[in-house]
Amino acid sequence: xxxxxxxxxxxxxxxxxxxxxxxxxxxxxxxxxxxxxxxxxxxxxxxxxxxxxxxxxxxxxxxxxxxxxxxxxxxxxxxxxxxxxxxxxxxxxxxxxxxxxxxxxxxxxxxxxxxxxxxxxxxxxxxxxxxxxxxxxxxxxxxxxxxxxxxxxxxxxxxxxxxxxxxxxxxxxxxxxxxxxxxxxxxxxxxxxxxxxxxxxxxxxxxxxxxxxxxxxxxxxxxxxxxxxxxxxxxxxxxxxxxxxxxxxxxxxxxxxxxxxxxxxxxxxxxxxxxxxxxxxxxxxxxxxxxxxxxxxxxxxxxxxxxxxxxxxxxxxxxxxxxxxxxx
Numbered sequence: 001x002x003x004x005x006x007x008x009x010x011x012x013x014x015x016x017x018x019x020x021x022x023x024x025x026x027x028x029x030x031x032x033x034x035x036x037x038x039x040x041x042x043x044x045x046x047x048x049x050x051x052x053x054x055x056x057x058x059x060x061x062x063x064x065x066x067x068x069x070x071x072x073x074x075x076x077x078x079x080x081x082x083x084x085x086x087x088x089x090x091x092x093x094x095x096x097x098x099x100x101x102x103x104x105x106x107x108x109x110x111x112x113x114x115x116x117x118x119x120x121x122x123x124x125x126x127x128x129x130x131x132x133x134x135x136x137x138x139x140x141x142x143x144x145x146x147x148x149x150x151x152x153x154x155x156x157x158x159x160x161x162x163x164x165x166x167x168x169x170x171x172x173x174x175x176x177x178x179x180x181x182x183x184x185x186x187x188x189x190x191x192x193x194x195x196x197x198x199x200x201x202x203x204x205x206x207x208x209x210x211x212x213x214x215x216x217x218x219x220x221x222x223x224x225x226x227x228x229x230x231x232x233x234x235x236x237x238x239x240x241x242x243x244x245x246x247x248x249x250x251x252x253x254x255x256x257x258x259x260x261x262x263x264x265x266x267x268x269x270x271x272x273x274x275x276x277x278x279x280x281x282x283x284x285x286x287x288x289x290x291x292x293x294x295x296x297x298x299x300x301x302x303x304x305x306x307x308x309x310x311x312x313x314x315x316x317x318x319x320x321x322x323x324x325x326x327x328x
Contacts, residue, residue, distance in 0.1 A: 001289050002217065003053045003247035004046050006039060007327035008064040010252050010319065014088050015124040016112070018150050018179055019323050021187070026319045032253035036066075038272050040073045042250060043080070045282045049289075053082040055108075057327035059252070062091040068102040075103025084108065086148070090127045092134030096141045107138050108146040108175075113156045114166060122155060139170045146232075150177045151194035160202050168229050175220050175232035180260075180323075196221070196235035217246040236260075242295040249327045256285075257326055259294035265320065 010028050012020055034042070043054055054074060061067060075083055084106040085099070092109065099107070111131060113119050119128040138145045147167050151157055160176070167174035176199050181188040200223070203209050207226040214222075219241060220232030242259075249257045254269025266288055271281050319325050 001046070001050050001246060001248065003055070004043065004051045005055045005057050005247060005249040005327045006043065007057050007059065007250065007252045007325070008039070008061045008067065008070065009033070009059040010322075010325045011063050012059040012088070012324055013063060013090055013125065014060070014127065016150075017122050017155070018152055018188075025322070025324075028251075028253045028319060028325065032269065034250075034252065034254050034269060034272075036070045036073055038254070038269070039070060039250075040077070041272065041278075042254075042268060043074055044077050045278060045285060047077055047079045048282055049286055052080065053084070054080060056083075056085040057249075058087075059324050060088050060090070061085055062087055062095055067095070068098040071099055071102040071104050082106065086110070087134070089131040089134035089138075090125075091130075093130070093137040096134070096137040100141050104142075106145065107142045108148055109135055109138055109172075110148045110150075111135065111163070111166075112149050112152075113159055114162055115159075118156065135170055135172075139172065143171055145170075145172050147172045147174045148177055149174060150179055151199065152179050153192045153194055157194050160199060161206070164203075164225075164229065164231060167231070168227075173230055173232065175234055177234045178237040180236055193237050195238045196233045197238075199233055217244055219245075219247075240295075245294075248289070251320065251325055251327065255320060256288075258289070258292050260323075260326060262294060263321075 015021060043051075046054075056067070056071070058064075064070070071083065074080065082105055083103060085104055086108045087110070089109040089111065092107070096107070109131070112122060113128075116126070116128045119131075120126045135147070147163075147170075149156070149163055151160070164174055176194075178195060179188065179193045200209055203225065210224045212222040212224055212230065219236070220234045222230055222232045224230050245259075249260070250268065251257070251265065254267065254272065255265030256268050257265040268281075271284065
């Protein structure tokens with residue numbers, strides 16, 4: 001257990017087709033959202049147990065008021081080697097300097113298309129200009145940052161090379177992510193997935209693609225093009241990596257998920273607010289993790305009839321089943 005994703009909000013300012021396509025959502029009660037002291041206490045305990053990398057997520061994390069304050073609190077934790085954030089980039093330009101000054105080490109920006117009309121269709125918001133401003137700010141403030149692209153057949157599968165060119169111009173490393181079937185509001189189907197092998201086949205039509213060693217515990221396989229540019233592929237859908245997964249995630253209201261596909265999480269908020277001691281809570285975390293046997297992505301990959309993970313009506317009754325609530 002060396003990697004932890006911490007969601008700071010379930011809200012988002014985009015409505016991407018592959019994540020939050022519905023017009024209305026059931027939001028987490030505000031009184032249940034962890035405050036900064038509670039988040040910091042939890043992260044400190046996770047670091048005590050071996051976590052070395054923490055990533056702030058959402059929803060869209062920059063919608064959380066005073067986020068640099070939380071970054072500053074987390075950056076002071078002894079033993080935390082890497083503090084990162086994933087954002088859709090809409091608000092990044094106006095916050096990037098404050099985040100860097102507060103102690104954020106790295107940033108990843110989501111970018112699925114370079115076409116403004118397609119971006120608006122995909123996200124239901126005409127915000128590509130602000131996202132590109134955020135990308136430019138990230139290039140200046142966090143050199144070598146990462147860009148995440150979810151490929152969906154029939155939407156952006158013709159932009160593999162243009163997106164790589166954009167990443168190269170920004171000095172960023174692009175990571176292609178297979179469309180995942182978490183949640184169900186997306187009406188996911190396997191036919192929409194642009195698989196790892198498909199991506200490599202597209203690029204090999206233009207020249208050699210070399211696999212790089214040293215993946216370790218990281219979710220992305222890394223490759224290099226003939227011009228030296230590197231990129232990654234996260235193939236959770238077709239090539240799961242359950243046996244080397246070292247990460248878990250805490251939702252904005254304090255549920256701890258050992259697996260992105262897990263049907264239920266472990267309530268940490270209740271323990272925090274009931275006055276459980278650090279030692280007792282750390283012991284619970286350790287015992288729970290050591291008993292972990294999740295291999296849900298592998299089980300999904302081997303299913304003969306693969307459909308969305310959760311029916312839409314179930315999602316409306318339980319917002320914790322949604323990707324945007326679990327922190328992606």
